[in-house]
Every structure is written in C-alpha cells, then in structure tokens.
Amino acid sequence: KPRLYSGMQPSADSLQIGNYIGALMQWRDLQESYDAFFSVVDLHAITVAQDPEHLREKTRRTAAQYIAAGIEPSRSTLYVQSHVPAHAELAWILSTITGFGEAGRMTQFKDKSQRYGADATSVGLFTYPVLMAADILLYQTDIVPVGDDQKQHVELTRDLAERFNSRFGQTFRVPMPVIQQDTARIYDLQNPTAKMSKSAETDAGVLWLLDEPSKSAKKIMRAVTDSEGSVRYDRENKPGVSNLLVIYAALTGRQIPAIEDEYAGRGYGDFKKGLAQVVVEEFGPVRERALELLDDPAELDRVLAVNAAKASEVANRTLADVYEKIGLLRRV
Ligand code: AQP
Numbered sequence: 001k002p003r004l005y006s007g008m009q010p011s012a013d014s015l016q017i018g019n020y021i022g023a024l025m026q027w028r029d030l031q032e033s034y035d036a037f038f039s040v041v042d043l044h045a046i047t048v049a050q051d052p053e054h055l056r057e058k059t060r061r062t063a064a065q066y067i068a069a070g071i072e073p074s075r076s077t078l079y080v081q082s083h084v085p086a087h088a089e090l091a092w093i094l095s096t097i098t099g100f101g102e103a104g105r106m107t108q109f110k111d112k113s114q115r116y117g118a119d120a121t122s123v124g125l126f127t128y129p130v131l132m133a134a135d136i137l138l139y140q141t142d143i144v145p146v147g148d149d150q151k152q153h154v155e156l157t158r159d160l161a162e163r164f165n166s167r168f169g170q171t172f173r174v175p176m177p178v179i180q181q182d183t184a185r186i187y188d189l190q191n192p193t194a195k196m197s198k199s200a201e202t203d204a205g206v207l208w209l210l211d212e213p214s215k216s217a218k219k220i221m222r223a224v225t226d227s228e229g230s231v232r233y234d235r236e237n238k239p240g241v242s243n244l245l246v247i248y249a250a251l252t253g254r255q256i257p258a259i260e261d262e263y264a265g266r267g268y269g270d271f272k273k274g275l276a277q278v279v280v281e282e283f284g285p286v287r288e289r290a291l292e293l294l295d296d297p298a299e300l301d302r303v304l305a306v307n308a309a310k311a312s313e314v315a316n317r318t319l320a321d322v323y324e325k326i327g328l329l330r331r332v
Contacts, residue, residue, distance in 0.1 A: 005036075006027060006144060006145050007041040010061070011048075013210065014208040014211065015198065017186055026180065045058070048116070067290075084312050088134075090138055094137075112125060132153050138318045139315065140172065142173065144177050145180065146178070154177035184246075185246075188200060189206070190205030190223070190224055192240040192242075205219070207220070210290060210291070217276035220279060229267060231268070232260055244271070
C-alpha cells in the first residue's frame, strides 16, 4: 500500500469542525487504501507560548478525538510526535541543507511572526517547516493530505528531499501533497472570510468537537449571514451562508444544490435549525466516544506507546540511512 502521512497540533482542548471536515473525515476514508501515519505533533505545538501541564492534556485529547472520529489505531499508526525522537534528529539534519532565505519565504511564518511580534517569535517557529519536512520524509511518504495553507510547506519538503537525494544519493521518497478542495475549507461563523481556527481570538465563531451539542446549536443559530434571506451558495457575496452550506454538505454527503432546493423559499432560521440538527447528530457520538477514551488515560497512553514503537521502527530505518549518507561516524 502507498504510504500517507498527516498530523495536527494539540493546540487546544478540542478540535474544531474545520479540523474535522478538512482533515479527520478525509483521513478516515484514506486509511482504507493507504498505509497511514497520523501524528499528534506536540513538538510543533511548543513553537508558540504554551502551558506544560495543559499541553499534556491537549495531546491526549487530540489523540482521543482522532480515534473517536474513526481513525483506527490498530490499522493506522496513530502516535505522538515526541515519542519518536527521530523527528527532532532529522529536523536538525534537514536544517543544515535549508537556505535561510528559503525558510524566510514561508508565508505562514511571516503571518504568525507578524501577529506575535519579533520578541515573541521563536527560532522554532521559523524552523517549523523543516520539522514538518522531517515528519513526512522519515516515513518515505507518498502522499500528504493537507489544507492549501500547508501547500508551501509540502513544496519545501519536496525541495529538501530532492536536494538531499542529489547531494548524498537516493534516500527519501519525494512526497506529493493532496490538497483538499476549496469546499472542505471552513470559515469562522462570526467572521466568515477568516479560516476557522483552534486559536481564534473569539470563541463565538468556532464549533468545537467536544462542546456540549446544545452550545454548538446555539452558535449556529447566531452565525453571521446576510440580509438577502435566500439559502444560496455564493462565496463572494454571501460568505456566511455559503460556509454553512459547505458544512451541511460535508457532514451529510449531499450536494450543495440539493440543500439549496430543500430550503428554497424558507428563511435562514429554518436552515440554521436544520444544520444545527445535522451537527449535533454528527458530533454527539464522536464527543461521547472521545470522552470515554479520556476516562481511561492509561489505556490511551498504552495504545499510543504501541503505535509509537511501530512508527519508530520505520523512522529509525530512514534516520540510520541519513546518518550513513552524510558521513556521521557510526556508533559501535
Ligand atoms: N478552517 C479549516 N477548514 C478546513 N480545514 C482546516 N484545518 C484547520 N482549519 C481548517 C485542517 O486541520 C488540520 C490541522 O492542522 P494543525 O492543527 O496543524 O493547524 P492549523 O491548520 O493551523 O489548524 P488550526 O485549527 O487553525 O490550528 P491553530 O489555531 O493551532 O493554528 C490541517 O490539515 C488543516 O488543513
């Protein structure tokens, strides 16, 4: 089976519906036909200010939500990034073949460093894409399903793989990004031109997987729409309604025109009620399963340890080859 790699940061207590639709739902389907590695990328999460005790909790919670959403830890390799030290080791090696200017062109770094200011911006945030390249290349990955915001990082990963291979001999498989459709991109309910994000400044526009269903329903009822009153997809002029339509379609597997037809001549209130019901029905079982898993952290940790051992086996093979190729003296 071809190999797949993807991951998410444990940057909040709960994942948001954008993570679910844009990543988890696709991962769940792809794990059938790929040898999939899904990582909770805690080393990436510490590139910004964080609270250590809370990070541990968020890491378990993220893993539990992967499983609750249908990632099967007996079929896919679901593990915590820091449990496999090869990630940090390969990142160092790759940083030595990454140009300073090349790294400086990463738009996510430019955006984030502008947001935090120079003093709060760490070198780790700068080299984040190099660590991401290490994540992917360690597993001889064929495809990387990501949002279009991550496309540039995967391009860098490809460049680094090709550069290493041509300088030191064939070592890495060059991965292909699989970019999710525009219709899988979810926007903030209160600010529907901004991507919904775990680290959004306000909570009112974010639908959390682990929230009480009634809370999510309320947020949907209060979502920003427009004054036209017709349920119609038009990303440019009706970003709020279009976003709700995308969520509706993604969760039900229905086409947007069919949903527009169903709500033709009915107001936004009806439409939002319909969507709230869809979201509650989808999230309810996922939430329950995640909370169940979190009730037994020892068992969850055990599953993660078994998977980290599986991941290490693959990762260490690549790392040993890299060390050999670049001329590090082998330990006897
Ligand atoms: N709004 C979104 N719509 C569709 N997909 C989304 N993803 C994130 N937000 C949306 C996808 O979820 C995965 C999570 O990646 P991440 O945790 O590394 O961070 P991110 O992309 O930056 O996601 P967040 O939620 O915005 O996290 P923070 O606030 O921590 O930066 C990726 O596959 C992403 O495409």
